[in-house]
Amino acid sequence: MKSGRIIKVSGPLVIAEGMDEANIYDVVKVGDKRLIGEIIEMRRDQASIQVYEETTGLGPGDPVVTTGEPLSVELGPGLIESMFDGIQRPLDDIMEKAGSFLTKGVEVLPLNREKKWHFLPTVKVGDEVKSGYIIGTVQETSVVNHKIMVPYGIEGKIKSICEGDYTLEENVVEIETSNGVKNLTLMQRWPVRRGRPYAKKLNPAAPLVTGQRIIDTFFPVAKGGAACVPGPFGSGKTVVQHQLAKWGDAEIVVYIGCGERGNEMTDVLNEFPELKDPKTGESLMRRTVLIANTSNMPVAAREASIYTGITIAEYFRDMGYSVALMADSTSRWAEALREMSGRLEEMPGDEGYPAYLGSRLADFYERAGKVVCLGNDEREGALTAIGAVSPPGGDLSEPVTQATLRIVKVFWGLDSQLAYKRHFPAINWLNSYSLYLEKIGDWMNDNVSEEWVKLRTEAMTLLQEEANLQEIVRLVGIDALSEKDRLKLEIAKSIREDYLMQNAFHDIDTYASLPKQYKMLKLVLEFGHQAERALKAGVYLKKIIDMEEIKDKIARAKYIPEDQMNQIDTIRDELVKVTDKLIAEEGVTNA
Incomplete structure (x- = not known):
């Protein structure tokens, strides 16, 4: 490890000299308390270091030691359900060790070294493996099956592999490579500023x-x-x-x-x-x-x-x-x-x-x-x-x-x-x-309903027309609009309030599956279709807007549980009957 000394401290930025053997992005330990830092700039033998902890108390002359490694994270069983700070220090472990506030220089390993995990091999002795091959699994939680992979840059033949309970640092696999035998544990490390490779x-x-x-x-x-x-x-x-x-x-x-x-x-x-x-x-x-x-x-x-x-x-x-x-x-x-x-x-x-x-x-x-x-x-x-x-x-x-x-x-x-x-x-x-609309639209048509894109386009068109009509209303008042345009405002209002508004804190409305979204959107747009049919048949706009009972049922469709979605179809059938009744009453009145 190469050691230098601090010549300047400016908040989280520390400048150290005598660092000519260090590299950019190397992790360093700063001061007597060994604060964690990272080199972000090199000029001759001077390194500019961003320190990831409070720098109060540091001063010129304090030592700086480079680890020679980039900022990396530990990857293995124990990640799920954990809460880390920005440089992967587990906050629960820090609290147990140092109390409720972050203490300068506290050193805690990211993953628990004492806990044993049950390793179940998926390959056998003699199998050829390369980077990314899954060699076994660990049931990390009841939901996540953690797959143990061969680290990047290693390939060869399985010499030995063990099943059983192991800590993160115990060897579970031996791989015979062209450079000798490599021992693998349940954990690997990866530098955070470099993307992990894929095929x-x-x-x-x-x-x-x-x-x-x-x-x-x-x-x-x-x-x-x-x-x-x-x-x-x-x-x-x-x-x-x-x-x-x-x-x-x-x-x-x-x-x-x-x-x-x-x-x-x-x-x-x-x-x-x-x-x-x-x-x-x-x-x-x-x-x-x-x-x-x-x-x-x-x-x-x-x-x-x-x-x-x-x-x-x-x-x-x-x-x-x-x-x-x-x-x-x-x-x-x-x-x-x-x-x-x-x-x-x-x-x-x-x-x-x-x-x-x-x-x-x-x-x-x-x-x-x-x-x-x-x-x-x-x-x-x-x-x-x-x-x-x-x-x-x-x-x-x-x-x-x-x-x-x-x-x-x-x-x-x-x-x-x-x-x-x-x-x-x-x-x-x-x-x-x-910008994913076209591809996802095809997926929706194939997996939810072949009407999906058509319904979405119709609803978005109504919302855009509403915005244009609202401009006219603001300028000259709603009386300047035709009955057809006023009806469009009513339908767009239903889309906004009955479909787009969603209550994150309501047990049912917080989540809507794709089949429920399809049925809800079809119901709201069906209200528009039936209202237009009634308007063409001579029914007064006020009578259409005053269909409060059915409109209330449409508004409350969002609160229908997922396992009772057929109720939405029932509301749609009822909407058609109510419209038929309105048109029939209008016909009797005109006669």
């Missing part, structure tokens, strides 16, 4: 079903896609992220609280263990990894946290799982990047952010994708990345939002006006978009 990247076509009607119907994200949720303070970004983490049909969830308030991570910690996974009936935490780097934690670790999270997510993707990663929020990550860039005295770009902001964001989001994993079974894994963006004052033209929109294919624009009207999710249907 082939695929074009994502299936949706990540979220149970949120406005997302699944109008702006879906593909499994293996990337999406962003920008919005001003109080518009519901965190609630949307929580809903996606709870109900998205991914097999593994990695949730990164990056620079957000501590109480929001507390909500996640309190809610997730109590939530039942709709697929397994088990606690949601049994397939979740949490990374918490809240706003009161060291700012430099915030910059590392999203890389730590996405590396863990890639590891589970390589097992063939569908993984959903939530980053809340990338704006706080970008602010940490800006602070470190300012301390390095780099030339600032837009609004003080570094010129490389866009490329760093692209590095993160491009690690999402649907892939054929390394190995002999051609298993497919998917990593979907969803990042929240918190633009100051809700200004979507600011650099972080704009740089993100150039990379991701789905934009869910949250609107403070909708939030003030208590319309949740407050996703604005007029400026949001999804």
Whole structure:
């Protein structure tokens, strides 16, 4: 290990000299308390180090020792149900060792070295294996079967393999390679700033079903896609992220609280263990990894946290799982990047952010994708990345939002006006978009109903026409509209309030399956069709609008349980009968 000494301390940035044998991105131990840091710039023998802990008390002359290794995470059984900080230190273990507050220099291993895991081999002596081959499994939780893979760069013949209970550091497999015998344990390490390799990247076509009607119907994200949720303070970004983490049909969830308030991570910690996974009936935490780097934690670790999270997510993707990663929020990550860039005295770009902001964001989001994993079974894994963006004052033209929109294919624009009207999710249907619509539309037509795309197009057309008609109403009043246009406003209102609005805190309305979404949307649009039929038959618009009983049943269809969806068909049949009755009464009156 090469040792240097500090010559300057500027907040989380430390400059040390005598580091000529160190490399950029090497992890170093700073000061007598051996604080964790990472080299981010080298000039001659001087290293600029971002320290991931509080630097109070450091001064010139204090020692700096390089480990010679990049910042890496430990990957193995024990990740699920754990809560780590931005550099993969387990917060529960830190609390047991040092109390409720982060203590400088506390050293805790990321994964438990004492716990024994039952290893079940899936290969036998004499089998040829390469990087990514699954050599055995560990039942990590009742939901997650952890697949032990050959680490990258190792290939050869199985010399010996053991079944039984082992700790993470005990040898379970011997592989005879061209460079001698390699011993494998249940754990491997991977540098966080380098994407994990795969055999082939695929074009994502299936949706990540979220149970949120406005997302699944109008702006879906593909499994293996990337999406962003920008919005001003109080518009519901965190609630949307929580809903996606709870109900998205991914097999593994990695949730990164990056620079957000501590109480929001507390909500996640309190809610997730109590939530039942709709697929397994088990606690949601049994397939979740949490990374918490809240706003009161060291700012430099915030910059590392999203890389730590996405590396863990890639590891589970390589097992063939569908993984959903939530980053809340990338704006706080970008602010940490800006602070470190300012301390390095780099030339600032837009609004003080570094010129490389866009490329760093692209590095993160491009690690999402649907892939054929390394190995002999051609298993497919998917990593979907969803990042929240918190633009100051809700200004979507600011650099972080704009740089993100150039990379991701789905934009869910949250609107403070909708939030003030208590319309949740407050996703604005007029400026949001999804570039996966065509492919996912084909999947929906094949797997849900061949009418899906037609219904979605009809509903979106009505919402856009409503926006145009509202402009006319604001200028000259509603009396200037024809009865047909007034009816369009009524139908669009039903789409907004009866279909798009969803209560995240209601036991039934919090989640809607695709078959239920289809039936609900068809019911709302059927109201429009029947109303138009009545209008053409000469029924007064007021009588159509005053069909309160049937309209109330349509509005309450969202509260019908999944196992009683046939009630929605009953309401639709009743709607047709009510309309027939209105038309018949009009015919008698005219006669």
